[in-house]
Amino acid sequence: MKRIEIADQPRLGFVRVVGVTVDGIRYRLFRAAVTVAVIAVAVAFLMNILSESLIKREVAARTRGDIEARRLVQVWVARLSEPGSLEELLREIAAAVPGGDAYREAAALSGLSGEEMEAMARGCRTAAVYLDFFNSLDYARRRSLVYTAAGTGIFERLRSGPGRQAFLQALNELKSIRFVTSIEDLTAFLERWPDTRRRVKQLREGRRQAIEKVAAAPGGRDLLTALAEGSIGETVRSAGFRFDPGIETEVARQARLILDGRTVEKAVSMPEGRQLVARRRDMLPADVTAAVVWDFLSDAGNARWYRDRLVELDLPGAELSADHLTELAEQWRQGESLVRAEHLTMDMGTGWLGLGRRMSWLLMVSMLVCGIGISNAMLMTVTERFREIATMKCLGALDGFIMVVFVLESCFLGFVGGIFGSILGNLIGLGRMCAAFGARALLSIPFADLSVGTMSAVGVGIALAAIAAVYPALKAARLAPMEAMRIE
Amino acid sequence: MAEEKQNELRVIIRTIDLKKHYVKKGVLTEALRGVDVEIFTGEFISVMGPSGSGKSTFFNMIGALDSPTTGRVFIDEVDVAQMTAEELAFLRCQKIGYIFQTYNLIQYMTALENVTTPMVFGGLMPDESRERGMDLLDLVGLKDRWHHRPIEMSGGQQQRVAIARSLANEPGVLLCDEPTANLDLATGQEILDILRRLNEQKGVTIICATHDHRMMDICDRLMWIRDGRIERIAEREEVHVEVGSIE
Numbered sequence: 001m002k003r004i005e006i007a008d009q010p011r012l013g014f015v016r017v018v019g020v021t022v023d024g025i026r027y028r029l030f031r032a033a034v035t036v037a038v039i040a041v042a043v044a045f046l047m048n049i050l051s052e053s054l055i056k057r058e059v060a061a062r063t064r065g066d067i068e069a070r071r072l073v074q075v076w077v078a079r080l081s082e083p084g085s086l087e088e089l090l091r092e093i094a095a096a097v098p099g100g101d102a103y104r105e106a107a108a109l110s111g112l113s114g115e116e117m118e119a120m121a122r123g124c125r126t127a128a129v130y131l132d133f134f135n136s137l138d139y140a141r142r143r144s145l146v147y148t149a150a151g152t153g154i155f156e157r158l159r160s161g162p163g164r165q166a167f168l169q170a171l172n173e174l175k176s177i178r179f180v181t182s183i184e185d186l187t188a189f190l191e192r193w194p195d196t197r198r199r200v201k202q203l204r205e206g207r208r209q210a211i212e213k214v215a216a217a218p219g220g221r222d223l224l225t226a227l228a229e230g231s232i233g234e235t236v237r238s239a240g241f242r243f244d245p246g247i248e249t250e251v252a253r254q255a256r257l258i259l260d261g262r263t264v265e266k267a268v269s270m271p272e273g274r275q276l277v278a279r280r281r282d283m284l285p286a287d288v289t290a291a292v293v294w295d296f297l298s299d300a301g302n303a304r305w306y307r308d309r310l311v312e313l314d315l316p317g318a319e320l321s322a323d324h325l326t327e328l329a330e331q332w333r334q335g336e337s338l339v340r341a342e343h344l345t346m347d348m349g350t351g352w353l354g355l356g357r358r359m360s361w362l363l364m365v366s367m368l369v370c371g372i373g374i375s376n377a378m379l380m381t382v383t384e385r386f387r388e389i390a391t392m393k394c395l396g397a398l399d400g401f402i403m404v405v406f407v408l409e410s411c412f413l414g415f416v417g418g419i420f421g422s423i424l425g426n427l428i429g430l431g432r433m434c435a436a437f438g439a440r441a442l443l444s445i446p447f448a449d450l451s452v453g454t455m456s457a458v459g460v461g462i463a464l465a466a467i468a469a470v471y472p473a474l475k476a477a478r479l480a481p482m483e484a485m486r487i488e
Numbered sequence: 489m490a491e492e493k494q495n496e497l498r499v500i501i502r503t504i505d506l507k508k509h510y511v512k513k514g515v516l517t518e519a520l521r522g523v524d525v526e527i528f529t530g531e532f533i534s535v536m537g538p539s540g541s542g543k544s545t546f547f548n549m550i551g552a553l554d555s556p557t558t559g560r561v562f563i564d565e566v567d568v569a570q571m572t573a574e575e576l577a578f579l580r581c582q583k584i585g586y587i588f589q590t591y592n593l594i595q596y597m598t599a600l601e602n603v604t605t606p607m608v609f610g611g612l613m614p615d616e617s618r619e620r621g622m623d624l625l626d627l628v629g630l631k632d633r634w635h636h637r638p639i640e641m642s643g644g645q646q647q648r649v650a651i652a653r654s655l656a657n658e659p660g661v662l663l664c665d666e667p668t669a670n671l672d673l674a675t676g677q678e679i680l681d682i683l684r685r686l687n688e689q690k691g692v693t694i695i696c697a698t699h700d701h702r703m704m705d706i707c708d709r710l711m712w713i714r715d716g717r718i719e720r721i722a723e724r725e726e727v728h729v730e731v732g733s734i735e
Binding site for chain 1: 548551553554555572573574575577578580581582586592593594595596597601605606608609610611653656657
């Protein structure tokens with residue numbers, strides 16, 4: 001008669017376990033598909049928010065860059081006509097990289113020594129931090145801290161005895177406010193403030209003189225025209241501004257576009273010009289605006305016809321070619337789309353991933369909802385198989401084997417669901433962004449960020465599914481076989 | 489005669505004052521109230537009793553499928569309560585075969601895969617387990633149905649697959665919990681014939697809970713359970729004499 005000798009049950013190889021798992025999924029394909037669908041929807045939601053935010057962030061960055069580039073001429077016109085306020089100069093210096101163009105220009109215009117320049121830059125950087133702090137406050141708090149003082153006026157107020165007293169008292173009372181630095185640092189800064197202010201004022205004076213030099217030059221009266229002709233580059237450089245020839249060319253191009261645009265719009269402001277377009281467009285002359293004209297001119301045929309009429313009637317703009325008219329219309333359209341994109345992306349940039357506080361909160365809530373949805377799906381899948389688990393245990397399956405099978409299965413479902421979900425989420429996000437920003441969205445798809453986002457969304461899918469399966473599987477595996485069978 | 493038989497055979501399962509209580513919704517149910525039995529190797533024992541008498545609970549205890557509230561179960565003189573999870577799994581896999589009233593086949597596996605599952609758990613290589621699985625299916629007369637899934641088979645066929653599965657690792661003990669309860673008379677008879685043959689040819693100890701009176705004809709001993717206690721144990725010959733006398 002055989003004796004019963006007890007030994008340890010061997011552990012199964014991974015390949016065997018995977019085989020059993022895949023068999024199980026294949027048999028319950030419909031059930032698995034439902035679970036995958038739940039996970040996919042959850043992940044798609046997550047991915048959608050993520051992809052939209054990432055694309056939007058990229059569009060915002062691109063828009064800002066484009067706007068800055070397109071406003072180069074405005075920037076230079078402003079710089080060459082106004083020395084700027086104390087606060088503007090202060091921020092400019094604070095942002096300037098030591099040794100960079102702006103820094104060297106400031107040194108040249110102010111005539112400050114290297115040491116003094118450094119001291120000023122240091123003071124400006126600290127001042128900018130304080131100004132940012134006061135700007136971030138709401139009106140009521142700000143008022144209780146510094147009354148109605150604004151800009152560099154805040155520093156003057158804090159230097160005065162009563163102003164400082166009121167500030168310290170209010171800071172003590174407003175527990176919710178954390179001041180950016182220690183009060184000692186602020187005191188030290190305020191002591192140095194008159195020096196900093198003096199130096200910035202010196203810079204402003206230097207600038208004012210340089211501007212006068214430019215204005216006194218022949219052709220310096222109408223700055224835009226002069227810039228368009230490229231005739232005052234040398235004067236500007238000799239006055240002390242860092243006006244690179246490369247920048248000069250670009251500024252000249254932009255200035256010409258603006259001037260030509262004005263010429264076209266001048267024709268529209270005349271009754272004859274308005275009537276031309278009104279007749280073609282079948283509308284009242286009074287309703288013809290610049291926008292209507294630009295839209296009309298974006299068609300090359302219309303532009304040719306319009307130009308011929310301009311020549312006939314000898315209206316302003318007759319000297320422009322039809323192609324140039326179309327190009328101007330294109331420029332105008334791009335400008336409009338930039339403005340719209342800027343408007344739509346105004347809320348970007350705060351919070352996690354630049355999502356903004358509201359979006360981050362939404363994302364967290366959606367993660368929670370996804371987690372519960374996936375947990376429910378996995379819980380159902382495992383509990384309805386208690387009998388099978390019990391049978392397997394009767395046949396000698398180890399607790400570990402059962403755990404691995406179920407966690408592996410849910411990982412697999414999570415992976416498939418995650419892939420489908422993230423593809424879906426990406427497509428929806430891309431579609432919505434294209435609808436909002438048009439080609440601008442397509443041009444600024446952040447592929448690297450998106451693939452990281454996709455991978456993390458798939459990871460979240462797998463992790464949520466696996467975590468959700470651990471508890472019921474552990475419960476089933478720990479039970480004595482007959483107890484598990486009884487639960488069902 | 490009975491004394492001699494006991495001397496030459498070893499005790500394979502022994503229970504000492506076995507008790508099992510369930511608490512469901514605050515009500516205490518005493519399924520077993522102290523069972524002491526000894527079962528010998530090579531025996532064919534029928535356990536009889538009305539529903540709710542504690543038969544199934546007794547079965548689960550001696551099959552190491554459930555843990556007793558108090559009392560002890562020895563399988564081949566080893567205390568089940570002392571075994572680790574790995575040892576219990578080994579015991580269930582290699583040393584005891586289970587046959588259930590509801591077959592409990594795994595639905596997504598074919599007949600052959602069902603039969604080879606315990607071999608897979610036991611660490612046998614695929615080729616070998618396949619060969620042995622086919623032999624076992626041949627034994628229960630289902631060699632040509634090896635690729636069918638449980639839903640494609642009749643109840644009798646499923647139970648035969650379950651028997652083949654219970655024999656996968658050549659266990660010393662076969663525990664059958666009402667193996668014929670869900671089957672008609674003819675198929676039930678087939679199952680009983682298979683069990684008898686196993687007992688006679690391979691010397692497998694068979695413990696069988698049943699309502700089926702045909703079992704009386706083939707078993708060595710009969711055991712009656714009522715209200716969680718052993719009511720009586722009798723040799724087959726004695727029972728027959730009794731039945732005869734009643735008639």
